[in-house]
Amino acid sequence: MYKVASVFKYRYMETLLSKIDPRVKILVSVLYVFPAILFSNMVQLTPILIPIIINLKAGKVLTKYLKSLLYLSPFLILITLLNYLTMGNIISALIPILRLIILIGALDIFFFTTDPDDFILTMESLKLPLSISLSFALALRFIPAMIEQINEIVEAQLSRGLQLDKGNFITRIKNYIPIIIPLVILSIKRSIEVAESLEIRGVHPKATRTKYIELRIKRRDLAYLVINTAIVIIYIILFLLL
Amino acid sequence: MGIEFKGVYYRYPETNTDVLRNIWLEIGEGEAVAILGDNGAGKTTLIKHMNGLLKPSKGDVYVDGVNTREVEVSTLARKVALVFQYPEKMFFSETVYDEVSFALKNFGFEKSLIPRIVEKTLKTFWLWEYRDRSPYTLSGGEQRRLALASILSWDPKYIVLDEPTAGQDAIQREILTHLINRKIGEGKTVILVSHDVEFIAEFSPRTILLKDGEIIFDGEADDLFRRKDLLTKSGLEQPTLYQLSDRLGLIKTDERVTLELLVEYIKKVIQCTK
Numbered sequence A: 001m002y003k004v005a006s007v008f009k010y011r012y013m014e015t016l017l018s019k020i021d022p023r024v025k026i027l028v029s030v031l032y033v034f035p036a037i038l039f040s041n042m043v044q045l046t047p048i049l050i051p052i053i054i055n056l057k058a059g060k061v062l063t064k065y066l067k068s069l070l071y072l073s074p075f076l077i078l079i080t081l082l083n084y085l086t087m088g089n090i091i092s093a094l095i096p097i098l099r100l101i102i103l104i105g106a107l108d109i110f111f112f113t114t115d116p117d118d119f120i121l122t123m124e125s126l127k128l129p130l131s132i133s134l135s136f137a138l139a140l141r142f143i144p145a146m147i148e149q150i151n152e153i154v155e156a157q158l159s160r161g162l163q164l165d166k167g168n169f170i171t172r173i174k175n176y177i178p179i180i181i182p183l184v185i186l187s188i189k190r191s192i193e194v195a196e197s198l199e200i201r202g203v204h205p206k207a208t209r210t211k212y213i214e215l216r217i218k219r220r221d222l223a224y225l226v227i228n229t230a231i232v233i234i235y236i237i238l239f240l241l242l
Numbered sequence B: 001m002g003i004e005f006k007g008v009y010y011r012y013p014e015t016n017t018d019v020l021r022n023i024w025l026e027i028g029e030g031e032a033v034a035i036l037g038d039n040g041a042g043k044t045t046l047i048k049h050m051n052g053l054l055k056p057s058k059g060d061v062y063v064d065g066v067n068t069r070e071v072e073v074s075t076l077a078r079k080v081a082l083v084f085q086y087p088e089k090m091f092f093s094e095t096v097y098d099e100v101s102f103a104l105k106n107f108g109f110e111k112s113l114i115p116r117i118v119e120k121t122l123k124t125f126w127l128w129e130y131r132d133r134s135p136y137t138l139s140g141g142e143q144r145r146l147a148l149a150s151i152l153s154w155d156p157k158y159i160v161l162d163e164p165t166a167g168q169d170a171i172q173r174e175i176l177t178h179l180i181n182r183k184i185g186e187g188k189t190v191i192l193v194s195h196d197v198e199f200i201a202e203f204s205p206r207t208i209l210l211k212d213g214e215i216i217f218d219g220e221a222d223d224l225f226r227r228k229d230l231l232t233k234s235g236l237e238q239p240t241l242y243q244l245s246d247r248l249g250l251i252k253t254d255e256r257v258t259l260e261l262l263v264e265y266i267k268k269v270i271q272c273t274k
Helices: A001-008 A024-036 A042-058 A063-087 A090-111 A115-123 A132-139 A145-157 A169-175 A177-200 A221-240 B043-046 B074-075 B098-105 B114-124 B139-150 B168-184 B196-202 B222-225 B229-235 B238-249 B257-274
Strands: B001-010 B020-027 B033-035 B059-064 B082-085 B158-162 B191-192 B206-211 B214-220
Touching: A001 A169, A024 A042, A024 A090, A024 A221, A042 A090, A042 A221, A042 B059, A042 B238, A063 A090, A063 A221, A090 B196, A115 A132, A115 B139, A132 A145, A145 A177, A145 B082, B020 B043, B020 B214, B033 B043, B033 B196, B043 B158, B043 B229, B043 B257, B074 B082, B098 B114, B098 B139, B139 B168, B168 B191, B168 B196, B196 B222, B196 B238, B206 B222, B214 B222, B214 B229, B222 B238, B238 B257
Parallel strands: B033 B191, B033 B206, B082 B158, B158 B191
Antiparallel strands: B001 B020, B001 B059, B206 B214
C-alpha cells in the first residue's frame, strides 16, 4: 500500500514541463483526451500515445506513469477479461483499456508535473470558489502525510498481532477495519486542526483575497500550447481522412 | 537467549544513506535497557527490527535464536511487544474492553481465558471502571495507559517502549515509572527508547547511545550521564541531578549519583559553614 501511494507523491524536478503555466498544461492534457474519445480502433488510437509519452518524458515522469499503470494492471486485466467475455473479441475488448491508458497518460501530463500549490492558482483562475480549490489543494497536499499515517497504523496493528493477509476474501476485507477506523478518526482530527490553524493565520473564506503569485502566460507557454494543439489537430485530421 | 543484532545495516527503500550502520548488540533476558539518541539517530528504526517489522539490509537479527527473516511479524509480536510513540493513535474498538481483547484474539488465546486476562490487565492499569467507554473519550494519560494495557495484556517476554513519556504530565510519568518498574521486577526485558534523560535516570538501566545510526556508547546509565561531551554531541542534556553534582564537583567520585548522595553532601557543607 505504501509503495503504491508513494508513486502519486509529487516531487519537484527541474524540467521543461514544471515551468510551464499550469493552465496551459491542463489545456494540453484535455486536448489529448479528445482523440481518445473520437476514435475507436486500435490503429487510430495507438499513435496518440507517442506525443503523450514524449510530453511525459520531457517532464521526467514517464517511469512514474508506467509504474502507475503497473499498479493498475490487475484492474485493467479484469476489465479486459470482462469485456472479452461479453464481446467475444479480444481486439474490441482491448479498446477501452487503450482509451484508459491514453486518458491516464494525458491527465498525468498535468497531474504529475504540477506542484500542488499551483493547483490552487489554476483552479482560482478557472473561477472556482476558494472553498473548493483550497479543499482540493489541501487534499492533495496531505497525500504524503496520509501515506505515512497508514504506514504507522499498519505497523502498530501488526505489532498487536493483526494478520492482514489471513483468511478468505471477506475476512481479508474485515482485517482492514483496524487500519481504516484510526485513519478516518485521525483524518477528521487533522482536518479540524488544519481549519483552526488556517483561521489563526488569518484565512477567511469570505474575505476578498489579493494574490501573492499571479500566473502569467509567457512566450514559452504559448509555444508549448501551439505545438501540442497543432499535433492534436493534425493527428485528428489525418486519421479522420484515413 | 535474548535479542541479538549481528552486523546490522539498514537503508530505507528509495534512499541512499544507511539509517543503521554496523550494529552489534546483545540484549539479555530480564535486562532493562535504555536507547538514547537525538532525532534521526535511528532509535525507532532499530526497535522496528526487534519484532521483524523491518528486516536488515545487511546482517541479521535474532530473537531467542530465531532469525527475524524467517518468521512473520505476528509470530514475533507475541514475544516482542512494541509500543510506538503516541500509541493511542491506533485505537479502533468501540470500548476500552474490546481494545484490550483485540490482540488476545489475534494471538489465539482461549476464549474462556480472555475475559479474565482483560479484567486483570485493566485493573493493573487502573482502567477497569472505564471498560465500557469509547477509548477516544478517555483523557490523554488514560489513553496512553490503555495503549500500554492493550499491548502488555498478552504478557510478552520483551517490552519495547518508544518515547513512553512523550506528551505526558508529571503524574502520568510517575504512574508509567511505577508500571515499568513492576515489569522489570517481574523479570521482563524492558527496552526504553527516549529523549527524556530524567525519566531514564529513574531506572538507571544499561544505556545505549545512538548517533547517526551507530552505537557510540553502551554501558551503565550512570557512566553516560557523567559524560557531558557525549550527551551534548547527541543533543541531550545531563539529568538535573548530574548537572548539579557536576557543578558541585561531585561527579568525579566513584559513587553513583543519587538524590540521597547530593542531599547528604549539601547537608555536610551547610554544617561545615555553620
